[in-house]
Amino acid sequence: MRQLFPTAVLTLALSAGILSCTKDTKTDNPDTGTYVLSYGDSILYMKPTAGDYIVSPTKQRPGTYTGFPEGIEIDETTGAINVTNSETGLRYRITHTAPDGTKTETKIVLSGITFLDKFYHLSTGDSVAFPVYNSSVTRTLPLAGSSFDEGNICNGAGCAVKTTDGTINLAQTVRNGVFGSTPRNDRRETFEIRYKINDASGKRENKLKVLLYWYDTMADVPADLWQTLNERTADGVFLRGNAGSSVEGISAFAKPRPPCVIVIGQ
Numbered sequence: 001m002r003q004l005f006p007t008a009v010l011t012l013a014l015s016a017g018i019l020s021c022t023k024d025t026k027t028d029n030p031d032t033g034t035y036v037l038s039y040g041d042s043i044l045y046m047k048p049t050a051g052d053y054i055v056s057p058t059k060q061r062p063g064t065y066t067g068f069p070e071g072i073e074i075d076e077t078t079g080a081i082n083v084t085n086s087e088t089g090l091r092y093r094i095t096h097t098a099p100d101g102t103k104t105e106t107k108i109v110l111s112g113i114t115f116l117d118k119f120y121h122l123s124t125g126d127s128v129a130f131p132v133y134n135s136s137v138t139r140t141l142p143l144a145g146s147s148f149d150e151g152n153i154c155n156g157a158g159c160a161v162k163t164t165d166g167t168i169n170l171a172q173t174v175r176n177g178v179f180g181s182t183p184r185n186d187r188r189e190t191f192e193i194r195y196k197i198n199d200a201s202g203k204r205e206n207k208l209k210v211l212l213y214w215y216d217t218m219a220d221v222p223a224d225l226w227q228t229l230n231e232r233t234a235d236g237v238f239l240r241g242n243a244g245s246s247v248e249g250i251s252a253f254a255k256p257r258p259p260c261v262i263v264i265g266q
Contacts, residue, residue, distance in 0.1 A: 037106040039055055040058050042107070044110050049204075053204075054082050056080040061096060062098065065096050066095050071257055088111060088112030089114035091108070092108055092110065094106050109134050111197075113208060116259065122263060127169065143164060145198030147196050150196060159210075160173045186222060190209055190210070192207055211260055214263050217264065225262070
C-alpha cells in the first residue's frame, strides 16, 4: 500500500487558526438576516453537574443539525450537544441545514486532552507521549490542581501514565510488560485514562481511550494501520499532515478515536 506519510509523525487535530474561547453571542447577521450558528463559546467545557451537561445553540432554527467528525452527540432537531457523552479534546464542525437547503456552519472544541497519532522510536530516545490540550499543541495544559489516571486504571495495568501531567512513559510501559515479556509485532493494547483538569470544567472527571501498538521496525507496520492514519489525515477537519497545511475534509467516515500511539523498537 502506498504510504502517504513515511516520516515519523502524523499529527492530530491541530488545524491552523483554531478558534479561541472568546464569547460569541451573535445569533443572526443584521446585515443579511442570515442565521449565525453559535454556542456562545468556541470551547465547551465539561461542568460539575449531577447529570449530563448539554449546551444548545444560542438561537435555534427549523432544520437539521449534524456534527463532524464522528464522536459528538448532537440532537439533530435542536442542535443541543451532550458534552458529557461526546468524545472530548477534539474540534468539531457543526452544520445546520435549513428546510430550503441553506447550510450554516461553525466549529467548536470540546475541552479535554488527546494524543498525537504518532510513531515513537525507542531506539532514538523518543519514548514519552505528551497530551494535547483543547485540540492545540500551543495551548498550555493547566497542571496545578489537575490529576491523571484517576483510579490507577492505567498504571495498575502497566501503562505508565504520570499522574501529575498525563504523559505516558512508553519505555517504562514496555518494561512493565504491556506488550509481553518479549514484545511481538502488531500487539495492540487499549487503555482508558480518567483525569480531572483544573480549568473551566471545575475538575469534573473526563476520560480518554488510547490505543498503543508495538512494532519492531517501521517496515513491520501493516497496511491496515497505514490506511487508518492516511484516512484520518485526508478526511478529518481537525488533522494536518507533516507539511502543516490545514485539511478540511468532507468525508462522513473519519474516526479520530482512539488516538494511535505507535511504539517502534528500532
